[in-house]
Amino acid sequence: MTAELLNGRELSDELKEEMKHEVEILKQQNIHPHLTVILVGDNPASKSYVKGKEKACDFTGISSNLIELPESVSEQELLQVIEGQNNDKDVHGILVQLPLPDHIDEQKVIHAISPLKDVDGFHPVNIGKLVNGEETFLPCTPYGILTMLESKNIEIEGKRAVIIGRSNIVGKPMGLLLLERNATVTYCHSRTQNLRELALEADILVVAMGREHAVDGSYVKEGAVVIDVGINRMDNGKLTGDVEFESAKEKASYITPVPRGVGPMTITMLLKNTIKAAKGLSEK
Numbered sequence: 201m202t203a204e205l206l207n208g209r210e211l212s213d214e215l216k217e218e219m220k221h222e223v224e225i226l227k228q229q230n231i232h233p234h235l236t237v238i239l240v241g242d243n244p245a246s247k248s249y250v251k252g253k254e255k256a257c258d259f260t261g262i263s264s265n266l267i268e269l270p271e272s273v274s275e276q277e278l279l280q281v282i283e284g285q286n287n288d289k290d291v292h293g294i295l296v297q298l299p300l301p302d303h304i305d306e307q308k309v310i311h312a313i314s315p316l317k318d319v320d321g322f323h324p325v326n327i328g329k330l331v332n333g334e335e336t337f338l339p340c341t342p343y344g345i346l347t348m349l350e351s352k353n354i355e356i357e358g359k360r361a362v363i364i365g366r367s368n369i370v371g372k373p374m375g376l377l378l379l380e381r382n383a384t385v386t387y388c389h390s391r392t393q394n395l396r397e398l399a400l401e402a403d404i405l406v407v408a409m410g411r412e413h414a415v416d417g418s419y420v421k422e423g424a425v426v427i428d429v430g431i432n433r434m435d436n437g438k439l440t441g442d443v444e445f446e447s448a449k450e451k452a453s454y455i456t457p458v459p460r461g462v463g464p465m466t467i468t469m470l471l472k473n474t475i476k477a478a479k480g481l482s483e484k
């Protein structure tokens with residue numbers, strides 16, 4: 201079998217076109233969706249991601265502002281900046297770009313963002329709602345993956361989903377979302393034994409390890425759906441995923457490329473969450 205491509209870039213472009221119209225209509229009702237992005241330090245990867253997000257906001261008519269703080273900013277100062285944005289009624293969404301410098305407690309910062317403006321879906325209140333199956337802002341990467349699966353009518357109910365990676369921003373919420381949709385979910389991580397054996401049981405295999413080409417075709421069951429979340433910069437400067445694409449695509453029914461797979465969908469779902477925040481809504 202040669203897999204069909206799950207083209208995140210293409211789907212993102214379609215969704216952004218729809219959102220552009222939605223934003224126009226909101227503006228006629230005097231609702232002007234606004235996202236604040238806070239960037240600490242000058243990590244090049246973070247800067248490039250933030251640029252992509254700004255561009256996407258511009259395209260859809262969502263206004264955005266970037267607050268750049270020096271690497272040396274104190275935790276207290278950062279918390280004060282967040283408080284200012286929480287209290288600004290014209291700001292609907294707040295994103296603090298991760299990772300943060302070591303002297304700043306990431307969890308403390310996430311706690312400080314108003315759950316109503318938490319368009320990343322990282323606040324413990326929103327994660328708790330996700331666990332309970334209540335309405336909330338869905339974390340953008342898992343939400344984007346779900347949207348890609350739905351766009352191809354890929355069945356989730358009753359399927360075996362194996363997630364490699366258990367981070368708070370990708371792996372954990374991905375498993376919760378699939379569980380909510382009645383998949384049978386297995387989490388794998390660095391202490392997992394027999395990773396390949398477990399991966400081979402997956403109908404839906406989500407790889408979010410941050411390890412270049414750690415998974416190849418020998419981990420993929422014939423006909424499985426392979427989602428590659430990894431973003432790794434190779435020595436030649438190009439981006440590549442956690443999955444060795446050429447061998448995996450020979451086994452899979454669907455596969456996401458890197459770049460132009462999950463990455464663009466993450467940004468698009470951020471815009472979606474910002475529009476929802478502006479409308480005073482969140483989604484289950």
Ligand SMILES: NC(=O)C1=CN([C@@H]2O[C@H](COP(=O)(O)OP(=O)(O)OC[C@H]3O[C@@H](n4cnc5c(N)ncnc54)[C@H](OP(=O)(O)O)[C@@H]3O)[C@@H](O)[C@H]2O)C=CC1
Nearest residue numbers: 365366367370389390391408409410429430431462463466
């Ligand atoms: N496309 C997108 O939109 C996004 C892409 N990313 C990318 O996705 C990747 C993962 O990101 P993130 O979740 O934040 O990463 P983390 O580094 O936080 O988590 C990596 C996970 O992979 C597990 N892992 C590492 N090595 C192995 C191994 N050899 N075998 C099994 N499991 C392993 C770790 O296990 P343990 O918990 O035991 O340490 C951990 O749970 C990165 O490349 C990142 O850049 C991230 C966010 C969005």
Ligand SMILES: Nc1nc(=O)c2c([nH]1)NC[C@@H]1CN(c3ccc(C(=O)N[C@@H](CCC(=O)O)C(=O)O)cc3)C=[N+]21
Nearest residue numbers: 248249252296297298299320431459460461463464466
């Ligand atoms: N608070 C917070 N929220 C995040 O959502 C968040 C974060 N911090 N920190 C870092 C990770 C990483 N992440 C990516 C988003 C888009 C692409 C993306 O658009 N990638 C393009 C390539 C872009 C390029 O060429 O540089 C693609 O895959 O096609 C990548 C990575 C969001 N993250």
